Amino acid sequence: MTPVANANALLIIDDEPDIGAFIQDVAEDAGFSAVVVSTFEGFKKVYDPKTFSGLLLDLQMPDKDGLEYLRLLSETGCRADIVVMSGYDARVLGAANRFGKETGLRMAGVLQKPIRMDDLSVLLTRIQSDAKTITISDIETAISDWQFVFDFQPKARLAAPDTGKKAEHTLSLRAGSYPLDSFEALIRWQHPVYGTLSPDLFIPMIEASNLVHLFSYKVVENVLHQSAVWRENGFDPVIAVNLPAHLAVDSAVPDRISELAEAKGITHDSIVLEVTETAAMENAAQAMSVLSRLRLRNFRLAMDDFGTGYSSLVQLHKMPFNELKIDKSIVFELGVNKDADTIVRSIIDLAHNLGLEVCAEGVETAEALTLLKSFGCDTAQGFYLSRPVNPDAAQALCGFQLADEPDTRKTRLLNS
Numbered sequence: 001m002t003p004v005a006n007a008n009a010l011l012i013i014d015d016e017p018d019i020g021a022f023i024q025d026v027a028e029d030a031g032f033s034a035v036v037v038s039t040f041e042g043f044k045k046v047y048d049p050k051t052f053s054g055l056l057l058d059l060q061m062p063d064k065d066g067l068e069y070l071r072l073l074s075e076t077g078c079r080a081d082i083v084v085m086s087g088y089d090a091r092v093l094g095a096a097n098r099f100g101k102e103t104g105l106r107m108a109g110v111l112q113k114p115i116r117m118d119d120l121s122v123l124l125t126r127i128q129s130d131a132k133t134i135t136i137s138d139i140e141t142a143i144s145d146w147q148f149v150f151d152f153q154p155k156a157r158l159a160a161p162d163t164g165k166k167a168e169h170t171l172s173l174r175a176g177s178y179p180l181d182s183f184e185a186l187i188r189w190q191h192p193v194y195g196t197l198s199p200d201l202f203i204p205m206i207e208a209s210n211l212v213h214l215f216s217y218k219v220v221e222n223v224l225h226q227s228a229v230w231r232e233n234g235f236d237p238v239i240a241v242n243l244p245a246h247l248a249v250d251s252a253v254p255d256r257i258s259e260l261a262e263a264k265g266i267t268h269d270s271i272v273l274e275v276t277e278t279a280a281m282e283n284a285a286q287a288m289s290v291l292s293r294l295r296l297r298n299f300r301l302a303m304d305d306f307g308t309g310y311s312s313l314v315q316l317h318k319m320p321f322n323e324l325k326i327d328k329s330i331v332f333e334l335g336v337n338k339d340a341d342t343i344v345r346s347i348i349d350l351a352h353n354l355g356l357e358v359c360a361e362g363v364e365t366a367e368a369l370t371l372l373k374s375f376g377c378d379t380a381q382g383f384y385l386s387r388p389v390n391p392d393a394a395q396a397l398c399g400f401q402l403a404d405e406p407d408t409r410k411t412r413l414l415n416s
Helices: 017-029 040-046 066-075 090-102 117-127 136-145 203-207 212-232 253-264 277-282 284-296 313-318 338-353 366-375 391-397
Strands: 006-013 033-037 052-058 081-086 106-112 148-157 170-173 176-191 195-197 239-242 271-276 300-306 323-326 357-360
Touching: 006 017, 006 040, 017 033, 017 117, 033 040, 052 066, 052 117, 066 081, 066 090, 081 090, 081 117, 090 106, 090 338, 106 117, 136 176, 136 203, 136 212, 148 170, 148 212, 148 391, 170 391, 176 212, 203 212, 212 239, 212 253, 212 271, 212 391, 253 284, 271 277, 271 284, 277 284, 277 300, 284 300, 323 338, 338 357, 338 366
Parallel strands: 006 033, 006 052, 052 081, 081 106, 176 239, 239 271, 271 300, 300 323, 323 357
Antiparallel strands: 148 176, 170 176, 176 195
16 A cells, blocks of 8 residues: 655744745645644654654754755655755755655755745646555556556657657647647546546555556557557547556567557557666666667667766667667756756757657746757657647647547547
8 A cells, every 4th residue: 555645734934033934824825735844853743654744844944954864764764845944055955855765765856945936836836746545456447447548748849859850740839839749648547536646656556566468568558559549530630648667678579569550550650668767777688688689679768867877888889779868857957056057057968969869758837948958959748838638639739639529538549
């Protein structure tokens, strides 16, 4: 059973009463129930690992510093989304954020003091929770009845590809008009009681169970089905879908995914298979074999979440990827942390020198987008461009007519 937390219950740890009250007011306006504590004794009275879904922590506390709080949170199994705050420079904030990640905490970002309203609102939106109690039995039923749907987040092209080939579709986004590179398929669970659930609430349980192969192939099959439906309507975008770690080293995968694509009449080069950096590197030799065979079948491959693992640059050079996706945890800090700016620019240059395209995930501000353009980043996705949308809305972003009926995400997907 997944850990239980009070959805959107926020704990604010700050020894400055005015700042604590300010954050509490903004959080409550955003739908959180918020508690403020200013001392370690106050923290001990209210804290329980399962009580809060979000936590904002000032690093400069008078009795124990923020790193001591983070260590205690890790030792007690805290699963809240954590934001660290400080008036110190971005390097100190970044180090604290990395420390939290390395101790297994769910670090959601950093806030530089004095806190800007826009920055606080973005982070509160990011950590809003919809915690539910889910069991493996629930998931088995959901897979059997196929209670899952997909939203699609557009990936905008910022720079023309080296081939000179123009994108066939143009996106109309709040940040402007951009050529469409592709859509990333993002799964949601249409729970009969809880409503729409995000993948964070069920994917870890599936990956730890014996349901993982069945579920993963059904995900790919249903994404291919959506692609076929779109193509029948004259809409033929490239779609990216995650390839879980266990499939990245499964020698049966190239043949199986090829069979699924051919059964739907989908050309292989219209599918991007995204593999996380960690999955590709944990068993590099086997992953290299599987991924190379997928490339030989003309599937496109992207290394996802780059910057969160411990990649060897030699292995990155050897792996047959087309694309590198910079993890959102680094992109979030663009324009705020000069080190993040330098790291992102260096990754882009490195990838280009290796012949790879680069996508930045998690673009949430105009400043981040402007910097990415100046760095020569090829593509970008994130809330500033567009949130994930249902299939009809995805078509509408590219100027295609909506279907006659309302959102038909579920009925269009396979039910077997």
